[in-house]
Amino acid sequence: MGGPATTIKVRKPSREQEEIVWRRIGDFYRNEIQRKREQLRKRAQERAIEFAADIAVNIAADVLNIMPAIVIGKTVIAAYEEYKRTKNVERAVKAGVKEATTTMVSDSAATIIVEAIGLNPKDFTGIVIKNALSKTFEEIHKQVRS
Amino acid sequence: MSSTTEVEFKEFFRIFIKNLIIEIINLNLEKNTNLSNKDKEEVLKKVHDKLIPVIEEIVEELEKENLLKPDILEDETKVYKVRKIIIEILRRYFRIES
Numbered sequence: 001m002g003g004p005a006t007t008i009k010v011r012k013p014s015r016e017q018e019e020i021v022w023r024r025i026g027d028f029y030r031n032e033i034q035r036k037r038e039q040l041r042k043r044a045q046e047r048a049i050e051f052a053a054d055i056a057v058n059i060a061a062d063v064l065n066i067m068p069a070i071v072i073g074k075t076v077i078a079a080y081e082e083y084k085r086t087k088n089v090e091r092a093v094k095a096g097v098k099e100a101t102t103t104m105v106s107d108s109a110a111t112i113i114v115e116a117i118g119l120n121p122k123d124f125t126g127i128v129i130k131n132a133l134s135k136t137f138e139e140i141h142k143q144v145r146s
Numbered sequence: 147m148s149s150t151t152e153v154e155f156k157e158f159f160r161i162f163i164k165n166l167i168i169e170i171i172n173l174n175l176e177k178n179t180n181l182s183n184k185d186k187e188e189v190l191k192k193v194h195d196k197l198i199p200v201i202e203e204i205v206e207e208l209e210k211e212n213l214l215k216p217d218i219l220e221d222e223t224k225v226y227k228v229r230k231i232i233i234e235i236l237r238r239y240f241r242i243e244s
Contacts, residue, residue: 049185052175053192059174060167060197061240064204064232073225076162077216080155117170118178128173132165139161 059117071110071129075100079133093133100125156214160205167197200239207231 013021079096083089104110104121114124171193175186208214208231218224 045185048181049188049192052179052181052185052189053196056171056174056189056193057196058240060171060193061200061236063167063170064163064200065236072163072166073219073228076159077219079162080158080216118174119170123173124170128166128169132162132169135165135169136158136162139165140158143157 063113063117071100071103071107074103075129075133079136083137089134089137092137093130096133097125097130100129155216156205156209159214160201163201163205164194164198167201168194200235204232204235207235 075096078099079092082095083092086092104114104125111121114121119128168190171190172186175181175189179186181189205214208228211227211231213224213228213231218228
């Protein structure tokens with residue numbers, strides 16, 4: 001204690017050194033903004049998926065609520081009975097689709113419901129019912145095999 | 147189980163309802179949204195997870211009430227009972243208009 005004060009000499013950084021520091025700061029913020037942007041995009045995407053899933057679940061619930069007695073019941077029974085009778089998947093699917101189509105034609109309520117959920121009746125019987133029946137038989141065959 | 151014909155109506159109905167819902171959602175997403183295929187898969191997975199317990203409960207309840215038989219459509223009272231059970235279960239899970 002009491003000795004001479006130490007003097008620290010600070011050299012002014014050169015222009016190049018300053019530029020390096022600013023570039024590093026710039027890089028940091030650029031990365032930070034990029035990271036936040038990515039985070040927001042991801043969150044928006046997750047929300048969009050959640051939103052779409054909520055709508056989809058509600059559509060499905062409405063379908064289960066309104067459709068069974070009109071189309072679903074008759075379709076399932078026609079396909080099941082045809083398979084029991086012929087043991088032919090193709091014929092069973094055809095029978096189900098035919099029953100669904102007949103019901104759609106004769107029952108305007110069924111058509112209205114299908115259109116209300118954003119589909120056209122032709123797609124409903126020709127794509128939705130057909131695929132659902134085919135996949136059901138596929139799954140049942142898999143279960144039987146295992 | 148030795149052949150598909152021996153699969154009970156209950157099992158056939160349960161799998162069909164699940165596939166029907168998935169197909170409806172699939173086509174709906176295809177026609178009415180512009181989500182990527184990956185996002186659509188994600189949506190379908192979420193729908194699947196949310197709906198499977200509901201479908202299971204509906205099928206169990208219908209079976210308990212002896213309503214899962216191919217001949218129920220011939221009886222108006224039974225059809226009414228089926229609808230009542232389905233609506234009651236759906237109301238517990240979702241906001242359903244009567």
